[in-house]
Amino acid sequence: MAIDQKMLEEIIIGQYPAKVKRNRRKHILIRDTSLAAQEIEANTRTIPGIITNRGCAFAGCKGVVLGPLRDMVHIVHGPVGCAFYSWLTRRNKAKSDDPGKNFLAYCVSTDMQEGDIVFGGEKKLNRMIDEVVEIFHPNAITISATCPVGLIGDDIQSVARMARERHGISITAYNCEGYKGVSQSAGHHIANNGLMEHVIGLGDMEEPPGKFTINILGEYNIGGDSWEVGRVLEELGYDVQAVMTGDGSFEELKNAHVSQLNLVQCHRSINYIADMLEKKYGTPWLKVNFIGIRATCETLRNMALYFGDESLIQRTEEVIARELARIEPLLEPYRKICEGKTAFCFVGGSRGHHYQGLYEELGIKTLLAGYEFAHRDDYEGRQVLPNIKPDADSKNIPELHVVPDDRRYRLKLPAEKMEELKSKIPLSYYKGMIADMKDGSVIVDDLNHKETEELIRILKPDIFSSGIKDKYIPQKMGVPVKQLHNYDYSGPYAGFNGAVNFARDVSMNFVTPAWNYIVPPWKNKPLLEGTVQDS
């Protein structure tokens, strides 16, 4: 069943208290392609008590951006919970040639106690830094703040500065207190600023190591995604200098300035660095998408076009042809299972868009999509950026202003070539999710529990893709669920092999026999059976 504006008002929004009604109306859209532009409200504060899926700035900073960097020890300054919950729960995989330089299995917390709240926690933080250096000898250390740190006035920036001098390694602090901004998004921005200011460019490389040197930005190697992407890129002759930050390292990151192109997979979490790298070093960025076969092929072609090398362009076509020939037969049986089904696609700040293409390739139509914490540009495209007014809740997230680097800034391509390419490929541009959505589909920002339940009842999707907190809710209703944050502990889902894995996982979910047993046989059969005899 489709949904129209009237149903939206009556069934969902209509049940809210007046103030909530006014608010939520602006966060829900029904796609109408006859309109030139459709505006949505996003990145505003969460309504108290609404049962949101959102997390906090700490999760966005330490959990998402910093945490995957494998050769750094990430100290969480706060009571024990924040460190504990972000310990190995995102599946950002990493491997290291030196097993002594991969610290992802460690959870380091200053474990603040009452006394630290009363008398300040800087002393304990200093002590932890010293212990971490003594025990782990990491290449670098990060310090992430949690809620009480800002309130009690611990100056973690100066603690980091002094510790840097004391130990002679990079030690950086991130003021990502959980209450900053309105969601994880603030944390992305804070992490981006810190890495840009203190890490990227710290290395002494001046020239790219290869002919086609790139960075992959906003790719966290969930379930091995970036390894599958890397497999293909390597074969094509690309040198991946740094991945931000899945299986990333301080050692690679500090020389990220030498790359000739930055690929942006997750626009929301890393567009700040992409933008700043362009301003400071002259490196353009390309919006890429390695989720889905068509998107992956298009991305590879766009990359080849950027470098404009004939043999690279040719090799790209050869690899694409070979990979397609290999995976198409593998996908066929899954397509038969998936064809004609429908999906919800509600994920953090980027996958809500990216997975729609992959679903479509399997014959699954996306009825609803949305983000927890994306901004208007992720929905509507970057052209709306000048129109976005910062509100009171996000004004306090610092903007880092960079200027062209005297020594290292160089144009990677002539200006006229750049302009020509921009008309063909998404260079330093992202068109947003709405552009790709079909008429009548629903777009929801910061989807809450109430809306989840109601929209499932109305639209009856065949599969619900979201996260762990709402996984078991549709399942109780008999609706299969695919987690698109942690892939239900499977993966990779990116690239060519990822598409096959995804098709397999979604298909086995549809055909799992257990769905047929939900209703007990006695519910459909009368207790007593008999026949009426003619007298």
Next chain:
Amino acid sequence: MLNSTPKELIERAGGAINPAKTCQPIGAMYAALGIHKCLPHSHGSQGCCAYHRSHLTRHFREPVMASTSSFTEGASVFGGGANVKTAVNNVFTIYNPDVMAIHTTCLSETIGDDLPTYIKATEVPEGKVVIHANTPSYVGSHITGFSNMTKAMVSYLAEASEENKKEQANIIPGFVNPGDMREIKRLAKHMGVKSIMFPDTSGVLDSPITGQFMMYPKGGARVEDIRDSGNSRITLALGSYASADAAYHLERKCKVRAITLKTPIGIKATDDFLMTLRSNFVKEIPYDLEEERGQLVDIMTDTHYHFYDKKVAVFGDPDIVAATAEFLLSLGMRPVHVLTGTPGGVTGASAGGFEREVKEMLDQSGVQANIKAGGDLFLLHQWIKNEPVDLLIGNTYGKYIARAEDLPFVRLGFPILDRSMHPYLPIVGYKGAMRLLELIGNALLDRVDRDASDEDFELVM
């Protein structure tokens, strides 16, 4: 795996590395889910609530509902009164629970939000209840949070409304799984003792699939029963850290005698639980329980050679670990490293004797051991490197140590994130002891099979 953990112990004071505890609010959220038609509410910034829901959901593989005040920076500086007021209004209008159980985080505790005042100033619909507990994350652990929310149930709800006490027992089960709560209720029922269990997450966090989502499942302690707990003869607090505070508060408030017992894991603690019911209600132990006990002892004698003298490292929450250590001793095993992340002697709590309690038990059995409250898994791993063990018992985080040191591993406690079924099946009571015995025995014997040469590979063991 864990290659950077050195064997040499160093003095550390900077905090925890690989903690064996988490923070208070998740315990409070779990306790609140043990009230029928209750929505837990987290008064802080929303990240806490998201993390606590996620972690509980990963352990139980069930929906975990909770709302949050969603603090912004403004509220963090000027107070969260408006946020919680808005939240209460929205929650009752949109989600319609019978009870809202509010807990706090390090944020609202540090700024000193005065919840009783806020709640008084908030309009609560007729027939609905709002209760609260202060659960600062920088004090104690998730067990402390469970204890504080359970105590709040007593403060807000329990009433001594009758002149004479009723022939019924309150049971505070502690931070255990719904399967354990079901088993404890079954034992009391078999004894013929009427019991009021709170909190009670059975039927909430082990609910069936029906094709309908029930925001408030059938289970949970009813508000009227928690009120009636003030009229009971006794309260059994199972596990001193998780349950004693609420029981003693009920004793002060409603003159219901509090009795603290170990979490009934293993034969001795289960015996104590039944004997306490027997003597307080003058009820004979029925034959079917005696039969279960006899079966357990039968198995223990049958298999003693699987267990005897095996060295074990056990970690987790204090009540569970102390009781498990006692069971290990009864199997002839030697718990040589015993650790909890929860600190002892928490401010304002009547509980806190983990190290002393465990040491007394081990001394009686002549076992020399490392024992620590407020320890972490980094330390436990170092202990194991210095004195290797035959078996590791603990929550999911132990699997990294088990892999690093190639140890047989039994998952026990909270959280278990990488296996299913555990919330349904008890570890308490004689039945639970049998299950635990099977888990331990299988882990040890699988290892013997794995390591045996072909000529030593046995058919019968």
